[in-house]
Amino acid sequence: MQITFYKYQGAGNDFVLIDNRNNELKSLDKQTVATLCDRRFGIGGDGLMLLENEAGYDFKMVYYNADGNEGSMCGNGGRCIVAFAKHLGVITDTTKFLATDGTHHAKISAEGNWVSLQMIDVDTINRDGEAYVLNTGSPHYVKLTSDLDVKDVYNDGYAIRNNATYKANGINVNFVEPVRDEEGFFVRTFERGVENETYACGTGVTAVALAMAKHNEQFGSISTPIKVLGGNLNIRFNYDGEKFNNIFLEGPAELVFQGDISVDV
Template sequence: MKLNFFKYQGAGNDFVLIDNRDNTVQNIDKEQVALLCDRRFGIGGDGLMLLEKEPGFDFKMVYYNADGNEGSMCGNGGRCIVAFAKHLGVITYTTKFLATDGVHHAKISDGGEWVSLQMIDVEEINKDGEAFVLNTGSPHYVKTAADLAVKDVYNEGRAIRNNTTYKQEGINVNFVEPEGDGFFVRTFERGVENETYACGTGVTAVALAMAKKNGQFGTINTPIRVLGGNINIRFDHDGERFSNIFLEGPAKLVFEGQIEI
């Protein structure tokens, strides 16, 4: 089967995207997804997304992790598929679409490369020792760290992701260090099973966890630097609930092509 594909990246978090509104791709298997995401034998990406039709919405986002398994919500993937939908002419500058964690709204800039994506509200943040554990569409573990630039994120993140508490369901592990008026973040992602250049639900989790840790309330704007660039998270916190959460950053088309699978 020949597939037309598009490669997008959001702050270095990269994805293979396919326009599946005509249901060309049906019952894609784990091995095919993993091949498409393979950086040596396929296109290469942290995940695969299918843009599909969905009644009552502009489109539906179907997301697969690089290991071939269908994944939970991917924030940077969500921003990239919004840019993709604009490229296809499915939307103009605003959208409402369906993802695995529910309904999302988003806005895109005139140039089509800056996307503001509304994330799900968050009411519960738990503690695991000194770390924070929460779900922002995907499960996240957030831990502060010193000298983050030289930290062994792969081995330390993998150890936490595979410990007895989290191994069965898996968890994304974020290490965070204060930087200026924001934070520097590095993330080990489940499904990719490696460090990625950015993680949208991860930086969202970091922003919320740090607001809770620092006792911040009201409307909060948190700039975050990741290995792939800069992302911004803004939200409201009333002391119990985090709402009006927006993940903002770049979403760019890298190249397009055709591949046989």
């Protein structure tokens, strides 16, 4: 069948989005999703999302990783689908939608290109040696490093994601370095499901901001700017020393192009 798709990006994290409110796509197999996300043989993207109807919500977000498997929560994907919902006229400036990790609230600018997305609360951060491990809707490994601009993120991230501890379920690997002479951090991420470095990772930069607050013993209302390969994001949250709440991931979300493509369903 012929479907209309939309390509969005949020700080370089790019996605294929499809309006499935009419439920025409009753199922998408792994190979179809992987082909649509392929940068040589398909549209190209770090993931694919379906926007669907859901009782009690403005919409439901169904997320697939680029490898074709249904994924856990994607922060930048969540921001992009909010922008998509505004483009479709489903929402105006605020929304409540359902994702795989539960209910999310978000606000979007009048221009439709800046989204503030509430993330799930976090009350557990574990250690793996010097690294921090936590779940912000997806599991993340956060490690401070140096000379991050020249780090071999693919090979170093691949090794951690596939070690004995994480190989079975996978984990997203974030390397972080304080920005010199500025507030905030520079982050590069190896993402499971993409199995490569991406230009940004929303749940990843959220995990970094929380882990660094714990690492630096910061408490109260915190706002943490993050630089990624694809641009700039901001995470604001409250931390009382035990629990992180009122967590918001903020940044750009923009329509790149739209088109039609044939898929086998």
